[in-house]
Amino acid sequence: xxxxxxxxxxxxxxxxxxxxxxxxxxxxxxxxxxxxxxxxxxxxxxxxxxxxxxxxxxxxxxxxxxxxxxxxxxxxxxxxxxxxxxxxxxxxxxxxxxxxxxxxxxxxxxxxxxxxxxxxxxxxxxxxxxxxxxxxxxxxxxxxxxxxxxxxxxxxxxxxxxxxxxxxxxxxxxxxxxxxxxxxxxxxxxxxxxxxxxxxxxxxxxxxxxxxxxxxxxxxxxxxxxxxxxxxxxxxxxxxxxxxxx
Amino acid sequence: xxxxxxxxxxxxxxxxxxxxxxxxxxxxxxxxxxxxxxxxxxxxxxxxxxxxxxxxxxxxxxxxxxxxxxxxxxxxxxxxxxxxxxxxxxxxxxxxxxxxxxxxxxxxxxxxxxxxxxxxxxxxxxxxxxxxxxxxxxxxxxxxxxxxxxxxxxxxxxxxxxxxxxxxxxxxxxxxxxxxxxxxxxxxxxxxxxxxxxxxxxxxxxxxxxxxxxxxxxxxxxxxxxxxxxxxxxxxxxxxxxxxxx
DNA sequence: CTTGACCCTCACGCTGCGTCAGGGCTGAGG
DNA sequence: CCTCAGCCCTGACGCAGCGTGAGGGTCAAG
Numbered sequence: 001x002x003x004x005x006x007x008x009x010x011x012x013x014x015x016x017x018x019x020x021x022x023x024x025x026x027x028x029x030x031x032x033x034x035x036x037x038x039x040x041x042x043x044x045x046x047x048x049x050x051x052x053x054x055x056x057x058x059x060x061x062x063x064x065x066x067x068x069x070x071x072x073x074x075x076x077x078x079x080x081x082x083x084x085x086x087x088x089x090x091x092x093x094x095x096x097x098x099x100x101x102x103x104x105x106x107x108x109x110x111x112x113x114x115x116x117x118x119x120x121x122x123x124x125x126x127x128x129x130x131x132x133x134x135x136x137x138x139x140x141x142x143x144x145x146x147x148x149x150x151x152x153x154x155x156x157x158x159x160x161x162x163x164x165x166x167x168x169x170x171x172x173x174x175x176x177x178x179x180x181x182x183x184x185x186x187x188x189x190x191x192x193x194x195x196x197x198x199x200x201x202x203x204x205x206x207x208x209x210x211x212x213x214x215x216x217x218x219x220x221x222x223x224x225x226x227x228x229x230x231x232x233x234x235x236x237x238x239x240x241x242x243x244x245x246x
Numbered sequence: 247x248x249x250x251x252x253x254x255x256x257x258x259x260x261x262x263x264x265x266x267x268x269x270x271x272x273x274x275x276x277x278x279x280x281x282x283x284x285x286x287x288x289x290x291x292x293x294x295x296x297x298x299x300x301x302x303x304x305x306x307x308x309x310x311x312x313x314x315x316x317x318x319x320x321x322x323x324x325x326x327x328x329x330x331x332x333x334x335x336x337x338x339x340x341x342x343x344x345x346x347x348x349x350x351x352x353x354x355x356x357x358x359x360x361x362x363x364x365x366x367x368x369x370x371x372x373x374x375x376x377x378x379x380x381x382x383x384x385x386x387x388x389x390x391x392x393x394x395x396x397x398x399x400x401x402x403x404x405x406x407x408x409x410x411x412x413x414x415x416x417x418x419x420x421x422x423x424x425x426x427x428x429x430x431x432x433x434x435x436x437x438x439x440x441x442x443x444x445x446x447x448x449x450x451x452x453x454x455x456x457x458x459x460x461x462x463x464x465x466x467x468x469x470x471x472x473x474x475x476x477x478x479x480x481x482x483x484x485x486x487x488x489x490x491x492x
Numbered sequence: 493c494t495t496g497a498c499c500c501t502c503a504c505g506c507t508g509c510g511t512c513a514g515g516g517c518t519g520a521g522g
Numbered sequence: 523c524c525t526c527a528g529c530c531c532t533g534a535c536g537c538a539g540c541g542t543g544a545g546g547g548t549c550a551a552g
């Protein structure tokens with residue numbers, strides 16, 4: 001098969017195939033005239049390349065992995081996942097910062113430096129863990145760190161799922177009266193999840209309450225797990241629901 | 247203030263300051279010897295630069311924005327946010343794919359091509375919208391596009407929630423006999439949601455049916471809303487349930 | 493005078509291709 | 523036979539945001 005055909009078949013450009021060839025990632029056979037000729041074996045390999053590339057793994061490393069026939073692949077996957085999750089955190093912060101900025105610019109339309117300051121605030125707030133030092137006592141933080149060790153992937157997945165569902169439900173109930181049973185039921189679920197996060201530890205709970213009180217700086221308690229759910233309306237709404245619920 | 251001091255103060259490297267200088271983003275004064283001298287005004291500007299850079303906005307654009315004194319800033323923010331959210335989706339898919347791959351490698355530890363295939367599956371499933379072109383006729387697609395216009399955010403949120411719930415329920419019922427009432431009830435809910443999606447339009451419905459039949463390429467009908475819910479077990483299971491349900 | 497300690501300006505490196513630029517081989521039509 | 527279209531090839535620069543030397547000037551202390 002010639003380049004164009006092959007490329008179309010696999011969904012990559014001819015240029016990319018040239019590139020992979022030069023990198024030694026995928027070296028097809030050649031005709032006498034020097035034309036590249038691809039086989040089905042090449043297709044398999046290319047699919048693997050594409051897959052790993054999709055995961056954000058650099059081509060050089062892919063080359064190494066495929067040449068060593070995937071012996072270190074599990075490690076690579078783990079590493080890559082943490083890297084991506086890291087990136088995702090950054091992205092979430094940025095998105096949140098923009099939302100804040102957009103809100104602060106929306107009503108009054110007082111642009112200029114004010115909202116840039118706003119952005120900076122959000123960044124600084126979430127940047128390092130300085131905020132946690134504001135809200136948690138040293139002892140509480142030690143306990144949090146402990147719990148982090150027990151924080152298994154399965155548990156993580158479960159909690160993550162529960163938060164996901166809760167968020168969806170809250171989002172759908174935004175029109176509901178905060179004092180209604182429905183809303184209050186959501187508050188109960190919310191508190192339960194938070195309790196699960198804090199392990200029912202009162203010290204940590206206090207920290208969270210301070211955090212609730214300080215509306216301006218509302219980051220998520222289980223922020224890391226809840227990355228996808230940055231809709232600020234949800235947070236505002238729950239804030240109101242909590243208030244009237246006591 | 248000299249470069250090093252200034253850089254440390256603002257949290258950027260000297261090299262970066264040189265860079266900004268060359269780009270015309272931040273031009274400090276110079277001493278007779280040609281040394282850069284920064285003022286507090288420069289600090290303000292730098293902070294703005296850093297903030298916007300954090301949002302992923304390219305330096306060139308930042309220059310434009312600051313020079314025009316942020317008049318188009320709201321638009322830029324909106325655009326940037328959608329871009330970032332797009333990236334986030336991709337990241338999510340990649341992370342999900344890795345998780346799947348890790349799981350499939352975990353128990354049996356049969357690495358090699360199997361899990362790469364797995365990764366590919368996840369990608370293809372969620373990747374572009376090529377699948378819709380395979381299953382829908384041009385006319386049907388036109389209708390879908392129409393419906394997209396009526397696709398308000400509220401409606402979206404509701405449907406999204408219903409799918410979320412359904413997914414959770416199906417996931418919890420994976421052990422159930424596909425012929426059992428429970429399973430069949432789930433199938434009914436499923437079909438109802440699909441019907442809602444297709445608007446009861448028979449043409450679109452046909453497309454979906456073809457889609458069901460072609461198990462290998464099972465993407466989600468409301469894919470965009472459901473990105474987080476890629477558990478293929480759910481899909482497989484529902485496939486079986488549908489089959490025996492008729 | 494020498495040695496640091498800072499400062500400066502090139503200029504290449506990295507990632508993954510996109511995009512010309514300059515040319516070769518081949519079959520169809522004039 | 524010539525030419526033009528169409529597909530293939532190999533460089534090589536461009537982009538984003540700096541990191542990282544290389545090579546060299548300035549100024550004060552020893």
